[in-house]
Amino acid sequence: MKLTIASGKGGTGKTTVSVNLASYLADKGKMVVLSDLDVEEPNSKLFLKTKLLNEKDFHKMVPKWERENCTFCGECGTNCSFNAIIALPSEILVFPELCHSCYACSELCPTNSLPMIPRKIGTIKEYETQNFNFIEGRLDIGEEMAVPLINGVIKYTQDRYPDSFMIFDAPPGTSCPVIEASKDSDFVFLITESTPFGLNDLKLAVETMRVLKKDFGVIINRYGIGDDSVEKYCKNEKIPVISKILNDKEIAKIYSSGELVYPKIEHFKNSIDEIANFVEKLK
Numbered sequence: 001m002k003l004t005i006a007s008g009k010g011g012t013g014k015t016t017v018s019v020n021l022a023s024y025l026a027d028k029g030k031m032v033v034l035s036d037l038d039v040e041e042p043n044s045k046l047f048l049k050t051k052l053l054n055e056k057d058f059h060k061m062v063p064k065w066e067r068e069n070c071t072f073c074g075e076c077g078t079n080c081s082f083n084a085i086i087a088l089p090s091e092i093l094v095f096p097e098l099c100h101s102c103y104a105c106s107e108l109c110p111t112n113s114l115p116m117i118p119r120k121i122g123t124i125k126e127y128e129t130q131n132f133n134f135i136e137g138r139l140d141i142g143e144e145m146a147v148p149l150i151n152g153v154i155k156y157t158q159d160r161y162p163d164s165f166m167i168f169d170a171p172p173g174t175s176c177p178v179i180e181a182s183k184d185s186d187f188v189f190l191i192t193e194s195t196p197f198g199l200n201d202l203k204l205a206v207e208t209m210r211v212l213k214k215d216f217g218v219i220i221n222r223y224g225i226g227d228d229s230v231e232k233y234c235k236n237e238k239i240p241v242i243s244k245i246l247n248d249k250e251i252a253k254i255y256s257s258g259e260l261v262y263p264k265i266e267h268f269k270n271s272i273d274e275i276a277n278f279v280e281k282l283k
């Protein structure tokens, strides 16, 4: 079972739900692995007591220009759809940060002047916590391509823990990184708030999930603030609302001190229990 926890925007409580759900399911006896796919700004680890088990560099393949046989025909610049390579009359410029590793320039170069070489773009770290395993991807500063690393973290998770219950904490938004984090999951939880801003971002996230043809449901966080527009929207669109997590300053206090919330707040624990029960029925 693979679950993705996503949201249309940051700051909706996605990581709080991910970390607490992972620990709660582990307390119930499940083998759980949580992977933080927000590789540009991973923060799940802040809420966990971790011990490092493994660390490895992550690379993507990029072209390296070799001048010797280049005829400056310009084909490489024409064939790159991502403006990652520019062919000048006497120089070929490669911008590895923009490269999507599609191999087109390399394979179509008539003189084999663009061999593909590995370039480090980030790290993958694997930890154990008090009751589940945790994997984090972290993009190097200055790197722009999150998708290859997100894909690498998912693959690492599946290879290392094929029999575990996998929870993926997705990056916020509705663009390529969240699509990559959701496309192979069995179910996606969309976390939102019951405000007009929350509704706007939820609608975008719902459109994305529908294009991906994913099963998904909504968790309303900070329930009690704002209005009932999110609930009305979900009802009209026949989207299941899995749980409503009450707005409570104590949650923010516990969260900001880097601790798990469900052992300390009963109504939050009840919400996590609702989500866990829903997950049980997905099988």
Ligand code: SF4
Binding pocket: 065, 069, 070, 071, 072, 073, 074, 075, 076, 077, 087, 092, 108, 109, 110, 111, 112, 113, 114
């Ligand atoms: S396609 Fe190959 S030969 Fe042509 S300009 Fe690019 S690197 Fe040079």
Ligand code: SF4
Binding pocket: 062, 063, 079, 080, 081, 082, 083, 084, 085, 098, 099, 100, 101, 102, 103, 104, 105, 106
């Ligand atoms: S591998 Fe693809 S994306 Fe990268 S520079 Fe070549 S054509 Fe462009």
